[in-house]
Amino acid sequence: MPVNLTEPTDIAPVAGVQLQTIASGMRYRDRDDLLLMHFCEGTVSSALFTQNKFCAAPVLVAKEHLKQASARALLINAGNANAGTGQQGLDNCNSSCQSLSQVLDCDPQAVLPFSTGVIGEQMEMQALSSGITSFGDAAYNSSWVDAAKAIMTTDTVAKASSRTLIIDGQFVTVSGIAKGSGMICPNMATMLAFVATDAVVSQTVLDDCLKRATDASFNRITVDGDTSTNDAVVLSATGKAGHALLYDSSSDDAKAFYVAVHDVLLDLAQAIIRDGEGATKFVTVEVKGGKLQSDCEEIAYSIAHSPLVKTAMNASDPNWGRLLMAIGKAPTKYFDIDVLNLAINGLALIERGQPHPDYSEEQGQREFQKEEITISVDLNLGGESYTVWTSDLSHEYVRINADYRS
Amino acid sequence: MPVNLTEPTDIAPVAGVQLQTIASGMRYRDRDDLLLMHFCEGTVSSALFTQNKFCAAPVLVAKEHLKQASARALLINAGNANAGTGQQGLDNCNSSCQSLSQVLDCDPQAVLPFSTGVIGEQMEMQALSSGITSFGDAAYNSSWVDAAKAIMTTDTVAKASSRTLIIDGQFVTVSGIAKGSGMICPNMATMLAFVATDAVVSQTVLDDCLKRATDASFNRITVDGDTSTNDAVVLSATGKAGHALLYDSSSDDAKAFYVAVHDVLLDLAQAIIRDGEGATKFVTVEVKGGKLQSDCEEIAYSIAHSPLVKTAMNASDPNWGRLLMAIGKAPTKYFDIDVLNLAINGLALIERGQPHPDYSEEQGQREFQKEEITISVDLNLGGESYTVWTSDLSHEYVRINADYRS
Numbered sequence: 011m012p013v014n015l016t017e018p019t020d021i022a023p024v025a026g027v028q029l030q031t032i033a034s035g036m037r038y039r040d041r042d043d044l045l046l047m048h049f050c051e052g053t054v055s056s057a058l059f060t061q062n063k064f065c066a067a068p069v070l071v072a073k074e075h076l077k078q079a080s081a082r083a084l085l086i087n088a089g090n091a092n093a094g095t096g097q098q099g100l101d102n103c104n105s106s107c108q109s110l111s112q113v114l115d116c117d118p119q120a121v122l123p124f125s126t127g128v129i130g131e132q133m134e135m136q137a138l139s140s141g142i143t144s145f146g147d148a149a150y151n152s153s154w155v156d157a158a159k160a161i162m163t164t165d166t167v168a169k170a171s172s173r174t175l176i177i178d179g180q181f182v183t184v185s186g187i188a189k190g191s192g193m194i195c196p197n198m199a200t201m202l203a204f205v206a207t208d209a210v211v212s213q214t215v216l217d218d219c220l221k222r223a224t225d226a227s228f229n230r231i232t233v234d235g236d237t238s239t240n241d242a243v244v245l246s247a248t249g250k251a252g253h254a255l256l257y258d259s260s261s262d263d264a265k266a267f268y269v270a271v272h273d274v275l276l277d278l279a280q281a282i283i284r285d286g287e288g289a290t291k292f293v294t295v296e297v298k299g300g301k302l303q304s305d306c307e308e309i310a311y312s313i314a315h316s317p318l319v320k321t322a323m324n325a326s327d328p329n330w331g332r333l334l335m336a337i338g339k340a341p342t343k344y345f346d347i348d349v350l351n352l353a354i355n356g357l358a359l360i361e362r363g364q365p366h367p368d369y370s371e372e373q374g375q376r377e378f379q380k381e382e383i384t385i386s387v388d389l390n391l392g393g394e395s396y397t398v399w400t401s402d403l404s405h406e407y408v409r410i411n412a413d414y415r416s
Numbered sequence: 417m418p419v420n421l422t423e424p425t426d427i428a429p430v431a432g433v434q435l436q437t438i439a440s441g442m443r444y445r446d447r448d449d450l451l452l453m454h455f456c457e458g459t460v461s462s463a464l465f466t467q468n469k470f471c472a473a474p475v476l477v478a479k480e481h482l483k484q485a486s487a488r489a490l491l492i493n494a495g496n497a498n499a500g501t502g503q504q505g506l507d508n509c510n511s512s513c514q515s516l517s518q519v520l521d522c523d524p525q526a527v528l529p530f531s532t533g534v535i536g537e538q539m540e541m542q543a544l545s546s547g548i549t550s551f552g553d554a555a556y557n558s559s560w561v562d563a564a565k566a567i568m569t570t571d572t573v574a575k576a577s578s579r580t581l582i583i584d585g586q587f588v589t590v591s592g593i594a595k596g597s598g599m600i601c602p603n604m605a606t607m608l609a610f611v612a613t614d615a616v617v618s619q620t621v622l623d624d625c626l627k628r629a630t631d632a633s634f635n636r637i638t639v640d641g642d643t644s645t646n647d648a649v650v651l652s653a654t655g656k657a658g659h660a661l662l663y664d665s666s667s668d669d670a671k672a673f674y675v676a677v678h679d680v681l682l683d684l685a686q687a688i689i690r691d692g693e694g695a696t697k698f699v700t701v702e703v704k705g706g707k708l709q710s711d712c713e714e715i716a717y718s719i720a721h722s723p724l725v726k727t728a729m730n731a732s733d734p735n736w737g738r739l740l741m742a743i744g745k746a747p748t749k750y751f752d753i754d755v756l757n758l759a760i761n762g763l764a765l766i767e768r769g770q771p772h773p774d775y776s777e778e779q780g781q782r783e784f785q786k787e788e789i790t791i792s793v794d795l796n797l798g799g800e801s802y803t804v805w806t807s808d809l810s811h812e813y814v815r816i817n818a819d820y821r822s
Contacts, residue, residue: 063743063753065744093741094736094766129738129741317723324814327818329536330500331497332535334500335535338468338469347470365500403814408813412731
């Protein structure tokens with residue numbers, strides 16, 4: 011059961027973007043599992059990929075294609091990651107781009123492929139090919155929510171988000187979808203996310219915008235500390251909104267555009283945590299007062315990755331000793347126990363390194379029982395801070411991941 | 417259910433060491449939970465402690481005492497960690513050392529205190545004090561196995577090991593006990609271990625011996641990547657064996673002594689993994705062929721810490737894609753996918769970066785189903801290697817850690 015997350019509604023279409031989903035039958039039955047996102051000519055795209063050294067075939071191909079041409083189409087399949095598949099996996103991936111390029115009458119390099127699902131199995135090429143061919147008859151009648159549904163694997167709720175803003179007197183839309191609920195860890199990329207806008211944006215501004223917004227959203231969420239071989243986030247701008255080109259990141263319009271992109275990415279990132287495998291809590295870990303931002307980051311992830319903290323959260327057990335453990339084991343540079351404060355949902359647990367005299371187990375229990383939990387650490391040493399979002403560790407997480415392939 | 421681990425037998429007594437356990441009633445009912453390990457005069461001790469910055473009160477006190485006096489007694493309680501207890505916790509700890517020193521007629525600084533159990537609760541001092549007082553009537557009739565039992569918390573099997581060797585024509589014994597099954601991560605210290613020997617050893621040789629043996633044993637095991645606030649390993653040499661003093665680590669006798677200590681520590685370390693919280697598998701992760709040892713270590717821990725790998729192990733699922741994921745996300749310096757080999761229990765999965773042509777899911781299933789699993793990674797880049805030991809991640813782990821305090 012996702013934590014305070016429901017099916018998205020009101021996802022605005024983006025001028026210049028056409029969507030079509032189909033059921034290829036490759037792995038799933040009775041659902042769409044193949045998505046085509048088709049962009050108009052002149053679309054500018056930016057993308058960030060997993061830092062895992064075992065990149066899946068589609069990641070290798072998409073990176074290469076991005077260097078060679080402007081993307082006209084994203085081809086995304088759910089159910090098979092085409093990772094750990096060696097040369098055959100690469101050949102299969104290239105051949106599916108080739109097929110789609112014939113259908114759409116564009117360069118094969120203008121097709122970016124993305125896959126998510128099981129690692130280590132070859133794609134069922136017959137099903138994939140006939141799926142791709144059927145896009146030739148596509149009426150482009152799929153919605154963004156349909157698109158979000160077609161890329162789900164262990165997700166239980168489709169993830170999409172949308173913002174509109176006015177630039178230069180013109181309405182601009184930013185809409186996006188994402189999938190992912192396990193193998194989620196920071197450092198790009200930890201899921202698939204596809205965001206499009208009709209804004210008129212230069213490549214430089216788009217790259218800068220995506221990089222910064224990803225650092226502040228997808229790179230700050232963790233379910234299990236594991237980084238997938240496949241993940242990617244793509245931001246494409248069709249330029250259909252008709253305002254003056256955004257070419258300077260420091261302009262007011264570019265800043266407003268950044269905020270809209272950031273908000274969509276943060277919505278999607280938090281949705282991934284809320285739908286985290288087996289999640290029953292949505293946990294915000296905020297660390298402030300650091301002398302170095304990296305110290306705050308180390309502590310935030312030490313807490314967010316600790317299985318002992320995450321099982322205590324799951325049990326609604328105010329076992330704050332485990333929080334101290336996780337804070338203390340982080341490899342921080344500047345740290346002083348005697349000035350540290352620790353609170354949960356604003357309830358003080360530790361003040362200047364000592365147990366807070368007014369704290370009672372009963373109060374603690376009340377806060378730990380909530381579905382939305384904010385753990386606040388104040389190092390009281392400086393002005394730096396860092397926030398990450400995570401979920402708890404439940405029986406359900408083990409069940410999902412022990413059973414995923416069977 | 418521990419993995420291929422049974423109650424220890426044949427733990428040889430150590431001349432110069434007297435053991436007594438009692439039931440203080442502090443937390444547990446109907447079992448001993450307080451251990452006194454009493455050393456003869458002239459005993460030399462070496463100790464290593466947790467690197468967690470939130471040291472428990474007994475860790476702070478024991479470190480201080482070690483600087484001031486030769487240890488004559490170890491006082492160990494199970495059930496309450498006396499961590500996160502602020503100034504009162506320190507006062508309680510000092511007062512219990514004081515009480516025991518009166519009973520034993522030694523300096524308070526000659527008492528080293530150790531605690532394990534729940535964090536964040538004050539010790540029940542009345543029960544502890546009366547327990548300590550009752551040591552005054554002690555007959556010292558407890559065995560090493562009794563001692564191992566008295567320090568258990570979530571352990572399901574007592575952990576003890578023993579070796580004998582001959583130095584200089586004299587029989588020498590090394591015996592030790594340990595506790596720990598969760599909050600286990602490398603970098604000293606990840607559990608409590610108390611090892612004693614009647615060897616005649618200089619402080620320098622003893623320190624060197626403990627450091628090296630710990631690096632090769634306790635610092636290479638991980639259950640959940642979490643490092644406790646309390647943990648410690650102590651090696652004490654009573655000198656009762658009567659051989660010539662070992663004062664040079666490079667002498668043959670010192671080397672033989674090191675091997676015995678190393679073997680006892682490795683037995684205890686592996687016993688902790690075999691009894692890991694909810695463990696159903698004993699997993700050895702060996703990485704070789706690295707250009708840097710640190711690269712091998714990063715990959716070994718990336719695999720051993722990955723919840724996705726650990727749940728796949730639990731399910732006996734030959735989902736080796738998750739192994740690739742864990743290898744690829746490690747922050748290695750030298751790494752080349754195209755020469756990498758991967759095998760499980762000797763069965764080749766990946767050869768020079770490609771799926772092995774002869775591999776079948778059926779063969780994989782057979783190996784992943786075993787209780788003892790060795791994951792072998794060969795980087796094929798150099799001569800360095802690193803091995804760690806870990807367990808799988810099960811429903812039981814979540815149950816134990818979600819319920820521990822209730």
